Amino acid sequence: MHTLIVIDRPPYSDWQGRESLDMAFALAAFDQPVSLMFRDAGVNWLRPAHEAAAVGQKSVEKALSAAALFGVHAIYADQQSLERYGIDTQAAPTPVTPIEDTAGTIRAHDHVVCL
Numbered sequence: 090m091h092t093l094i095v096i097d098r099p100p101y102s103d104w105q106g107r108e109s110l111d112m113a114f115a116l117a118a119f120d121q122p123v124s125l126m127f128r129d130a131g132v133n134w135l136r137p138a139h140e141a142a143a144v145g146q147k148s149v150e151k152a153l154s155a156a157a158l159f160g161v162h163a164i165y166a167d168q169q170s171l172e173r174y175g176i177d178t179q180a181a182p183t184p185v186t187p188i189e190d191t192a193g194t195i196r197a198h199d200h201v202v203c204l
Contacts, residue, residue, distance in 0.1 A: 093198035096131040117160035128167035135181040
């Protein structure tokens with residue numbers, strides 16, 4: 090049973106994105122196949138050099154770069170959202186696969202979580 094966790098909110102707007110990432114890490118820690126997908130404003134998680142201290146939070150870059158260590162299967166990003174927000178996945182803190190067909194990616198997973 091493969092789970093896809095969708096993050097569509099900016100990294101510092103609320104705690105839902107961090108909770109989604111924690112959920113992915115917990116699933117992976119228990120050997121459950123899990124992938125992440127960033128879309129809409131959520132692709133801003135993939136920007137390098139966050140200024141998290143300016144908003145009184147810890148940077149999401151370190152947490153996101155640990156995804157492979159936790160066993161997260163894949164990290165996807167909606168190509169249209171990447172273009173809309175001007176994000177180059179080559180500079181992302183972790184390897185990212187841009188996708189054109191988000192609906193197809195969602196259908197390819199047994200469970201989908203979008204907080």
